[in-house]
Amino acid sequence: MPPWTDAGAPELNGTVSGTASVDFVRPQLQNIEIRSRAGVLAPVLSKGITIRSLELFEAIVRLGSVVEAARACGLSLPAASQQISNLEMSLGVTLLDRSHRPLTPTPAGRLYLARVRDALGQLRRASAELAVPDVAHLTSLKLGMIDDFDIEITPDLVRALARNLENCKFSLSTRPSHQLLSLLAEGALDIGVAATPETAVAGTTQYTLLREPFVLVTPAGFRAGGSGADVLPQLPLLRYDRGQMLGRQIESYLARHRLCPPDRFEIDSNQSIMALVASGAGYSITTPLALIRAREFLSKVTISPLPLDPLSREIALYAREDLPGSIGSEMAASMRVIIRERLIAPMTGLAPWLDAEFRLIEA
Template structure:
């Protein structure tokens, strides 16, 4: 027989804990959940009393989960994700009026999110011709502009091409990835014994990283430039070089992840935004529903893992609510 839940453990308390662990701020959590700051603090006090342990280290700024909180957070997120998924399933994705849909999805989601997204869409598109393409963001954006794709889940190009509409999905901050055990006390200039592994400059990531390097006046030799996330991860893990990447990309390192340490990017609060870019002929309920489904899948398959590995990310790696 399953063990009963602790008396006093509430859904609201779990929601507050999940949000506070992500934002690191009582004020930000209160604003996000539509609560007062004292109400947020009271919910955390109640949760600590019910579980018999503090889940948040209130002495830190931003606040971070305690060791017990880091252990409990993935369970709380999984429970909330299941409840939210069930709630969404009560209002089924309604795409029955479509006769055709072509969708592009960046390669970052190819293993975890894209297959599940395709399966959910296929259920709702039983009478529709459905075409799915994966690729780099700049190619997907070009496909939407040329009307070869109806919409694409991709890194935002910044200024959105005329006639398109962007539905926010995820903010994915830039971080530093170095070989495991690398001393970071000297900052980025202290990594001169390692090769800098550049992203392909045709990619949104590559261009944004170069803009950052120019701003901080860091001139690095042009030796490696790649468009393969796995190749970059392999070279970092082998001790050959270091790179600037994002949590989403780092989580795709697979078998190389154990040889890589992640750190905040110094003197920066920059991120790439993942959006659903809908073409000029698309607006309203359908792209909004697809964007909502994408957020749900990313929340379930990436966000908890990222915060468990990099608790210092706080609210900077987070699903973005739709307007």
């Protein structure tokens, strides 16, 4: 008897092509089990259950369309349809209600979707952690992060970096973009993540991470309408501080369209602006990143596209040109994985119409 069949080691009944197992599905197993002396450990995945099929199922529910989901996942329509059919056949249940448009999950599909999102989230976070660059050879690392990433992105990134920071003096600054760009220009940061300015940041290499549209946010149930000067809601505009890049970009947009809402509120706190919108005190022009930071108010607001032409901004990672190796590009790649999971997926799930505009910019 081989040594690995000692007490407690698994014995395989049937042919098993891998060792992966999950706890969220009971597929038709065709009499294949992994057993130990203590009994059955876990089912193995049937052939029709793949990471790609799970990603596709999640995208169909998010977008309400197999065509759109196939495009988002880089599949042809026939291939996507076959993936979903194989997934449903493997599970022995119908996941999608095809009698309505947009497509919606069945009760079994909703139950499965919750587990799928958990599983994909774990896989994406693991990928991001493994992709974080090795900074063990650095003696110092000064990192600056845009405050929009403070809740969802920065903690995951720093936690992954911490594994390699034993011999490195590490500092982290969380600030608005205009302050981070000044620090980068002064050479006070090694790496900074900020909204892109109109001109290049001297002495750095830029790695663009994502593009996000500006949106209109009003109290829940409020319907904006009209034309000309009445195209904006007939409520007070809750302005962002014009000392910040976000506030200045919004003001430029209003001026370009010759819109002059009364100048009553100017606030430098995103949470305060969202709290006021949720209470019915006014409306604002903001971005998906700002909305996610104030997610506790999302059930009390309505998110809509801007009533005139679209406006967007980009967020980029800036790395000092003299940083050794490929630290900047590797960190950018890691951050894109976290951004997709923690920002883009939940926001486009809430407002599917954002899917085309709120997106990663790949290297």
